[in-house]
Amino acid sequence: xxxxxxxxxxxxxxxxxxxxxxxxxxxxxxxxxxxxxxxxxxxxxxxxxxxxxxxxxxxxxxxxxxxxxxxxxxxxxxxxxxxxxxxxxxxxxxxxxxxxxxxxxxxxxxxxxxxxxxxxxxxxxxxxxxxxxxxxxxxxxxxxxxxxxxxxxxxxxxxxxxxxxxxxxxxxxxxxxxxxxxxxxxxxxxxxxxxxxxxxxxxxxxxxxxxxxxxxxxxxxxxxxxxxxxxxxxxxxxxxxxxxxxxxxxxxxxxxxxxxxxxxxxxxxxxxxxxxxxxxxxxxxxxxxxxxxxxxxxxxxxxxxxxxxxxxxxxxxxxxxxxxxxxxxxxxxxxxxxxxxxxxxxxxxxxxxxxxxxxxxx
Numbered sequence: 001x002x003x004x005x006x007x008x009x010x011x012x013x014x015x016x017x018x019x020x021x022x023x024x025x026x027x028x029x030x031x032x033x034x035x036x037x038x039x040x041x042x043x044x045x046x047x048x049x050x051x052x053x054x055x056x057x058x059x060x061x062x063x064x065x066x067x068x069x070x071x072x073x074x075x076x077x078x079x080x081x082x083x084x085x086x087x088x089x090x091x092x093x094x095x096x097x098x099x100x101x102x103x104x105x106x107x108x109x110x111x112x113x114x115x116x117x118x119x120x121x122x123x124x125x126x127x128x129x130x131x132x133x134x135x136x137x138x139x140x141x142x143x144x145x146x147x148x149x150x151x152x153x154x155x156x157x158x159x160x161x162x163x164x165x166x167x168x169x170x171x172x173x174x175x176x177x178x179x180x181x182x183x184x185x186x187x188x189x190x191x192x193x194x195x196x197x198x199x200x201x202x203x204x205x206x207x208x209x210x211x212x213x214x215x216x217x218x219x220x221x222x223x224x225x226x227x228x229x230x231x232x233x234x235x236x237x238x239x240x241x242x243x244x245x246x247x248x249x250x251x252x253x254x255x256x257x258x259x260x261x262x263x264x265x266x267x268x269x270x271x272x273x274x275x276x277x278x279x280x281x282x283x284x285x286x287x288x289x290x291x292x293x294x295x296x297x298x299x300x301x302x303x304x305x306x307x308x309x310x311x312x313x314x315x316x317x318x319x320x321x322x323x324x325x326x327x328x329x330x331x332x333x334x335x336x337x338x339x340x341x342x343x344x345x346x347x348x349x350x351x352x353x354x355x356x357x358x359x360x361x362x
Contacts, residue, residue, distance in 0.1 A: 003362070004097035005341045006065040009056060012047045013348050015341040016065070025080045025101065032090065032100045036333075037072025038147035039343040039358045041181050041240075047348070048242065053293070054122050059095035067095045068344065069126070070360075071151045073143060074100065083107045091138065091146070092129035096340050098362045102129070109134045123295035136315055144331035145322055148357035149182050155264065155294040156186025157317055159238060162297055164195055169260040171236040172199060175250065178240035179204040179212045179221060180354040182325075183264060187238060188217035189321045201235075203227065203250075211354055215328045227253050236260040239289065251286045258286040264294075329357040337362050 001019040008014035025031055046055040047068050059067040076088045081104050090111070094100055105115035111130045119127050132138045137146065163169070174191055176184040179202025188200045202218035206225065213221045222229060227249045234257050237250050242263065251258055302310045334343065340360040346352050 002097060002099040003337055004067060004095060005337050005344070006061050007047055007068050007344070009047075009050060009061075009064055009066045012044070012068075013345045015345060017337050017341060020097075022099065023101075025078060026103075027080055029080050029101055029103050030076055030084050031078040032074035032094070032102060033077040034094050034098055034100060034362050035073045035075055035089075036143070036147065036359055036361050037070035037094050037096070037340075038144075039070065039340060039347055039360060040148060040152065041178070041347055041352075042152050042183065043068050043070055043344060044348045045242070057122060058093060058119055058126060059097070059100070060118060067097065070094050070096055072147050072360075073132070081107070084112070089132045090129045091132060091135065093126045096337065096344070096360075098337070104129075111135075123299070125295040125298050136311065137318065142322060144333070144357065144359045145325075145329075147359060148329065148331065149186065149322060149325060150318075152181075152183040153186040153318055153321055154298065154314060155183050155292075156188075157190050157314055158294050158297045158301065159187050159262075159264065159292060160190040160194060161301060162292070163191075163236060163260075166260075168195065168198055169236055171234045171259045172197075173201055173231070173233045173235040174198050175201045175203065175230070175235050175237045176218075176240065177203045177237070177243070177246055177250070179218060180208040181240045182329075184238070184240050185215060185217050185325055185328075186321055189324060190317050192217065193317065193320060199233070201230070203246075208354055215325070217324075224249075230254060232257050234259050237262070237289075238292075239263045247289060248284055251284050255285055261287050261289040262292045263289050264292045329355060331359055332356045333359045333361060335361050 002022050003017055004020050006016050006018060050056040050066060055069060056066040058069050061067045072094045073091050074094060076084055076086050079086050084104055102114040103116045104112035106113045111128055114127045178184055191198055191200055200218045202212050202221045203224055204212045206223040209221055209223050230253050235254055236259055239247055343358045
């Protein structure tokens, strides 16, 4: 038996921990023992958008119950694959569980893809596993930070790359909602390095203003009730909150000065992901928000630059970012799947401290 945390798909603050039978491995299959994973607002987005983008399909649950994907480390505890030995460690997409069975394909010194049939309709980006012995991003001293920041950092990197390729749509300012989120901080860090002419403005809750300012990633930090004070500069909005009312407020405040608007995540559960939670003052002024789906942009960037050049570019920015952000967040290691469920619910309810990065050891 292997224990797994399941989440109610239509009420994600309801969880349960269940035992799931383990079947014998088939030819070529590998069983991973999950060592650790992080719980962040990114995982909440996977749950909120689970039906729309297939996130529930990676690790199937039962009926109304689903398994939320996490990013973390695992060790091979049993192998029926000739090129993968027990004891090897990997990094990648994992369930909130104790084990995961995978069917490695395209095995190279650097990693493999899980070729399990049910995962093939989804983006290949989520099906890749890095073999830590040959992983240039792996730092044994930074495993916690990689789980907490790594996937989110790549999204921020891709957003900046996309905006720069579009010459920032003529904007002079970048506005990030949910500025305390790790993806927003990553975007601000990369933008400061690669697009220093663009002013970085962070919007956050009143209680997080001091934390966001202390991080130093933004030129200006405002609370959500100060949206009307935004300067009338040509701007782009990158929304990480998924709060329809907040998006409407920013669009209204900037009017024609808002040159582009995109939505990336949903950290404000219940506030209307992609739609209004209750009546809004009127039609949304300005540009229609566009969903930024990072896997699509990653595939395009890898095809354009080549895997090696893309990896090198990400790694260079990652090293710079983690040297800045690593000290801004304290890694809090917790044990057991019950602790994982509690951390997920607290994050979904907006009760998680942005200065704490949660790492679970099942």
